Amino acid sequence: MGYLDTDAAPAAESFDLEVxxxxxxxxxxxxxxxxxxxxxxxxxxxxxxxxxxxxxVVVDVGAGDGLAFDPPAIRIDAGATVRWEWxxxxxxxxxxxxxxSSSDFDSGDxxxxxxxxxxxSFDDDGIQLYVCTPHRxxxxxxxxxxxx
Numbered sequence: 001m002g003y004l005d006t007d008a009a010p011a012a013e014s015f016d017l018e019v020x021x022x023x024x025x026x027x028x029x030x031x032x033x034x035x036x037x038x039x040x041x042x043x044x045x046x047x048x049x050x051x052x053x054x055x056x057v058v059v060d061v062g063a064g065d066g067l068a069f070d071p072p073a074i075r076i077d078a079g080a081t082v083r084w085e086w087x088x089x090x091x092x093x094x095x096x097x098x099x100x101s102s103s104d105f106d107s108g109d110x111x112x113x114x115x116x117x118x119x120x121s122f123d124d125d126g127i128q129l130y131v132c133t134p135h136r137x138x139x140x141x142x143x144x145x146x147x148x
Contacts, residue, residue, distance in 0.1 A: 041141040042068035066090020069142035088114025102126025
């Protein structure tokens, strides 16, 4: 019968492990201006999607229950273009910057056609806050952080 030698020290290797967590996946810190503005926004979970390094970012109009922008908060590089695409859900929508936005943009009349598109390029850094005017009170709000 074999015996287990319990007095023998187990062989052990030691090594250093360095772990780097990329906070940009969730988007990192959200500015107070964006967090305050989106406090009642549909689909907003307190994070910002980081799309830096991308030339174009798509935001769905009429997402979720039809009364949301998805994603509601994004971070982009200066010079990038945001492309809002209508889902056809939730009635007629538009995309209009607020008075507190760094830029002035407006998609025009409200439309409910799936596939409708509005594009806007942002060349300067700053905070862009926008709404769907008929559904602002229902929490259809969005924000863009433009960084250099």
